[in-house]
Amino acid sequence: MPLTAGIVGLPNVGKSTLFNAITKSQVEAANYPFATIQPNVGVVEVPDARIDRLVEIFHPKKTIYTTFEFTDIAGLVKGASKGEGLGNQFLSNIRLTDAICHVVRCFDDANITHVENSVDPVRDAEIINLELNLADLQTVENRIGKIEKKSKTTKDKDAVAEMALLNRLKPLLEEGKPARVLEVDEDEAIILKGYNLLTAKPMIYVANLDEEGVMDPSANAYYNQLVEYASSQNNEVVALCAKMEEELSELDKEEKTAFLNELGVDSSGLDLLIQKAYSVLNLCTFLTAGEDECRAWTFKKGMKAPDCAGVIHTDFKKGFIRAEVYRFEDIDELESEHAIKEAGRLRLEGKDYVVQDGDVMHFRFNV
Numbered sequence: 314m315p316l317t318a319g320i321v322g323l324p325n326v327g328k329s330t331l332f333n334a335i336t337k338s339q340v341e342a343a344n345y346p347f348a349t350i351q352p353n354v355g356v357v358e359v360p361d362a363r364i365d366r367l368v369e370i371f372h373p374k375k376t377i378y379t380t381f382e383f384t385d386i387a388g389l390v391k392g393a394s395k396g397e398g399l400g401n402q403f404l405s406n407i408r409l410t411d412a413i414c415h416v417v418r419c420f421d422d423a424n425i426t427h428v429e430n431s432v433d434p435v436r437d438a439e440i441i442n443l444e445l446n447l448a449d450l451q452t453v454e455n456r457i458g459k460i461e462k463k464s465k466t467t468k469d470k471d472a473v474a475e476m477a478l479l480n481r482l483k484p485l486l487e488e489g490k491p492a493r494v495l496e497v498d499e500d501e502a503i504i505l506k507g508y509n510l511l512t513a514k515p516m517i518y519v520a521n522l523d524e525e526g527v528m529d530p531s532a533n534a535y536y537n538q539l540v541e542y543a544s545s546q547n548n549e550v551v552a553l554c555a556k557m558e559e560e561l562s563e564l565d566k567e568e569k570t571a572f573l574n575e576l577g578v579d580s581s582g583l584d585l586l587i588q589k590a591y592s593v594l595n596l597c598t599f600l601t602a603g604e605d606e607c608r609a610w611t612f613k614k615g616m617k618a619p620d621c622a623g624v625i626h627t628d629f630k631k632g633f634i635r636a637e638v639y640r641f642e643d644i645d646e647l648e649s650e651h652a653i654k655e656a657g658r659l660r661l662e663g664k665d666y667v668v669q670d671g672d673v674m675h676f677r678f679n680v
């Protein structure tokens with residue numbers, strides 16, 4: 314089940330340009346609102362220097378990075394929650410994603426139409442957030458309409474518990490706050506998840522700067538305004554220039570590295586965004602290494618060894634016996650599995666082992 318982040322924002326802020334950089338595919342990125350009508354999905358490799366290092370050590374026949382999906386969604390406008398623009402359709406497309414990547418225009422260009430006629434990142438972000446908020450409020454009100462009576466008349470335990478949650482959620486949304494800030498216990502978290510609320514999803518802001526701005530974002534007033542706004546809600550901002558990322562995505566790996574070195578940065582804005590999307594979802598990576606294949610696998614923080622084995626194949630989980638585990642740092646230092654064994658750094662772990670980010674795993678199983 315791939316994890317996906319939906320790219321949202323006002324029309325014409327650079328969503329499709331960023332998406333093109335993501336997929337290198339030819340999604341239309343034209344200079345007019347509503348250029349995108351169908352949601353589009355792009356799959357990216359999650360850059361991981363640990364895999365690059367394993368490849369140096371094992372020289373495998375195959376190298377596989379873990380992946381992440383982005384969905385390009387057409388521009389939302391004021392009133393989207395009431396069906397303005399292509400409102401409801403787009404909101405329902407975001408509902409199916411795991412995280413939201415909110416693109417905000419932070420570049421001046423008189424030739425590129427702005428639906429609100431001026432560049433103002435905080436106002437723009439608030440327009441989108443309000444629409445997401447109103448859409449959630451509708452969901453919550455519909456749900457209240459369905460169970461309020463039941464909770465009062467039958468005193469049904471589940472209905473009463475759910476009403477208690479809804480009665481805290483509604484005023485919060487009415488205040489304009491996102492559902493993700495509500496404090497909930499484990500049972501409530503399950504109910505909340507079932508609503509698929511837009512403002513409950515983790516959000517990352519993307520400040521889409523011009524090429525000059527991206528060289529030193531902290532010197533850019535638009536960027537600083539957005540960072541201040543985002544941090545007041547505990548959200549992070551990734552600075553990038555979508556247009557430059559699109560150009561970068563056409564280069565091969567060496568050319569790209571050379572280009573980034575010239576700019577004096579280690580990784581592209583897009584790579585940072587992918588990594589951030591991965592981390593806001595609490596995703597971790599375990600590795601498998603050998604002469605046939607070096608590969609990164611995604612798992613959720615806290616997962617135990619048999620479940621991680623199941624990420625590779627359901628048979629690995631069913632027939633799980635034990636896992637042989639060493640740390641990436643150990644192979645990085647010692648450069649062979651033989652040396653790891655000699656040094657006593659290979660561990661045998663059972664079914665209760667909580668797998669850690671950066672573990673290199675060999676699963677032993679019975680079929």
Ligand SMILES: Nc1ncnc2c1ncn2[C@@H]1O[C@H](COP(=O)(O)OP(=O)(O)OP(=O)(O)O)[C@@H](O)[C@H]1O
Binds near residue numbers: 555
């Ligand atoms: N960082 C940037 N600097 C300058 N121009 C940019 C930048 N990012 C995008 N653009 C330009 O802005 C225009 C609109 O971009 P794009 O089509 O990606 O917007 P969009 O958000 O997908 O719009 P829509 O909601 O209509 O689909 C394009 O002409 C694109 O080249």
Ligand SMILES: [Mg+2]
Binds near residue numbers: 386
């Ligand atoms: Mg678009």
